[in-house]
Amino acid sequence: MTSCDVIGGCPSDYVALSVSILAFSVLFLRSTLPFIIHKVPRPKGSSFWLPTIQIIASFNLLLSLAMSLNIVRFHRRYWWHSCYLWGVWLNGPLGFGLLLSCRLIQVTHLYSVFVKRRLFPVRSYISLPLALLPWVAWASLLQIRQPLNNHCHMGTQWAVPHMCLPVLYIAALVAITAAIHHIEFKFDELKDLWRAILFTAFSISVWVVAYILNETHEEITWLQVTTRCVLLIVASCLVVAFFSISFSQPLVAVMSLNKKNSFGLKSMGQALGIPDSGILSQNDPTLDVDPNEPLDKLLSNKRFRLSFMEFADSCLAGESLHFYDEVQQLEKIPVNDPVKRIYMARHIIEKYINTGANMEVNISHKTRQEILTTLDLAHPNLFKNAVNELLQLINMNLAKDYWSSMFFLKYKEEAAMRSVDHELEQVNGWNFSPRLSSVHCPDDPFYHDHMIRDPASH
Numbered sequence: 001m002t003s004c005d006v007i008g009g010c011p012s013d014y015v016a017l018s019v020s021i022l023a024f025s026v027l028f029l030r031s032t033l034p035f036i037i038h039k040v041p042r043p044k045g046s047s048f049w050l051p052t053i054q055i056i057a058s059f060n061l062l063l064s065l066a067m068s069l070n071i072v073r074f075h076r077r078y079w080w081h082s083c084y085l086w087g088v089w090l091n092g093p094l095g096f097g098l099l100l101s102c103r104l105i106q107v108t109h110l111y112s113v114f115v116k117r118r119l120f121p122v123r124s125y126i127s128l129p130l131a132l133l134p135w136v137a138w139a140s141l142l143q144i145r146q147p148l149n150n151h152c153h154m155g156t157q158w159a160v161p162h163m164c165l166p167v168l169y170i171a172a173l174v175a176i177t178a179a180i181h182h183i184e185f186k187f188d189e190l191k192d193l194w195r196a197i198l199f200t201a202f203s204i205s206v207w208v209v210a211y212i213l214n215e216t217h218e219e220i221t222w223l224q225v226t227t228r229c230v231l232l233i234v235a236s237c238l239v240v241a242f243f244s245i246s247f248s249q250p251l252v253a254v255m256s257l258n259k260k261n262s263f264g265l266k267s268m269g270q271a272l273g274i275p276d277s278g279i280l281s282q283n284d285p286t287l288d289v290d291p292n293e294p295l296d297k298l299l300s301n302k303r304f305r306l307s308f309m310e311f312a313d314s315c316l317a318g319e320s321l322h323f324y325d326e327v328q329q330l331e332k333i334p335v336n337d338p339v340k341r342i343y344m345a346r347h348i349i350e351k352y353i354n355t356g357a358n359m360e361v362n363i364s365h366k367t368r369q370e371i372l373t374t375l376d377l378a379h380p381n382l383f384k385n386a387v388n389e390l391l392q393l394i395n396m397n398l399a400k401d402y403w404s405s406m407f408f409l410k411y412k413e414e415a416a417m418r419s420v421d422h423e424l425e426q427v428n429g430w431n432f433s434p435r436l437s438s439v440h441c442p443d444d445p446f447y448h449d450h451m452i453r454d455p456a457s458h
Helices: 011-037 046-068 083-090 092-114 124-145 156-162 164-179 189-216 221-244 260-264 268-272 295-299 302-314 319-331 338-353 365-372 384-397 399-403 406-426 447-453
Strands: none
Touching: 011 046, 011 221, 046 083, 046 092, 046 124, 046 221, 083 092, 083 124, 092 124, 092 164, 092 189, 092 221, 092 338, 124 156, 124 164, 156 164, 156 189, 164 189, 189 221, 268 319, 268 338, 295 302, 295 319, 295 384, 302 319, 302 399, 302 406, 319 338, 319 384, 338 365, 365 384, 384 399, 399 406
């Protein structure tokens, strides 16, 4: 009977297989629990699809290693048992290739946004296939030349070039990261990126050594068993650590449950520490509303803006007001702080401007393209034309209905109450009671009576 070093099924093989199953389970839980427990809204576009593709690529990588390295004992009788399916295509372009290409695209976007101050000109669904082209070309060459034997080994002549692609992609990641090291990031993206790169470089080094030994010393049985076990365990650790260290979206794609403070933040303004970007405070002034005044002047008051926003949300048309509110927060960021302005601008674009965004606003195609193709994301007038268009729509569609709504009546009542409270607070040192005495406390004939009734108030 052929031994387990050839057909698989050694005890160490099942240990490595158990580690890979556990690693992928951890990966899947870390990627889904933030959305389930912390109710993080699912992002759209590349912010969602790139991490999702990384999960799929991680699964493909671990499965292809288990099948091509003979971790599991089975006989290759059918076409789907082919070494080229598992060891070439699923392990290469659909495994390692996808995983490293997604990271390369993410760090390229980071470079484009914060160094060039513009959105990456190529969409992710185009740039990802382009990044995969070298992997597809190499897999096609292997498919044509057929260098693999019955045990899925290709020998030194092919194994060494086969390891060049992941090394080149890691080198590209290091080069791009070095180009953005001077940016003062607000959410430790650079630190996380370096951690991911260093861990990946170490894992790839171990991987390359173990892979070459496995390919070139097929006759040494103990080395075959050891190296394939090391390959699967290193890959399992790699996919978990590589995916968990996220740097693309600080509020949405934080996949660590230990960072509870990140999920407690309700808006990007709060995360960036913009003044008055949180909930309404007692110190926010109340505006005496005159419907004849310009709407932009009225909306500059935070209390009125939130009241109008509640009304718009009740009409299922609150996107414009939420957009206006976040642009107001952007304007509070100093012009000499371009990094923070870029954070806020990118957040607004992904939430309101991109086609198919969660809260896409109704603006003209020309204005939308001006924003998406801007050469300076930190420009102070980036959203000026969009705000003007939306104010016109709000005046036409929502403003007239708001003046006759219960939301406006409620706002007027609250404004009146705050006005009375404010007047009472202005008179310092006077005693106020249900009798509204205007006599100073020591001379008030009812002063002693007030002390007995309500000493705490006094």
